[in-house]
Amino acid sequence: MNEVNLLMKCSICGKKYGKKSINIVQNKKDSMLVHVNCDFCRSSSLAVINKGIQNNDSIVTLGILTDLDYEEACNVLRKDPISFDDVLDIYECH
Numbered sequence: 001m002n003e004v005n006l007l008m009k010c011s012i013c014g015k016k017y018g019k020k021s022i023n024i025v026q027n028k029k030d031s032m033l034v035h036v037n038c039d040f041c042r043s044s045s046l047a048v049i050n051k052g053i054q055n056n057d058s059i060v061t062l063g064i065l066t067d068l069d070y071e072e073a074c075n076v077l078r079k080d081p082i083s084f085d086d087v088l089d090i091y092e093c094h
Ligand SMILES: [Zn+2]
Pocket: 010, 011, 012, 013, 014, 015, 038, 039, 040, 041, 042, 043
């Protein structure tokens, strides 16, 4: 998780997240969904991280502020998983 720590900052107060602030909700082969909870301003976000394949860099591609805590996020996202394909289907016009 070190490489993630280096990159992830709170979008509200700009502080770096501590190790304990980052929790993995879903872990896939090339990406993962994490829940982060800022120690400083108490805001929570969900972020999608693309795992670097070539040089171990991880890139945060999407961050969403959320009211869910980690357990709630897991319950919601694991019970009713939405894949990127599903999202594309919904928004694609035919
Ligand atoms: Zn913050």
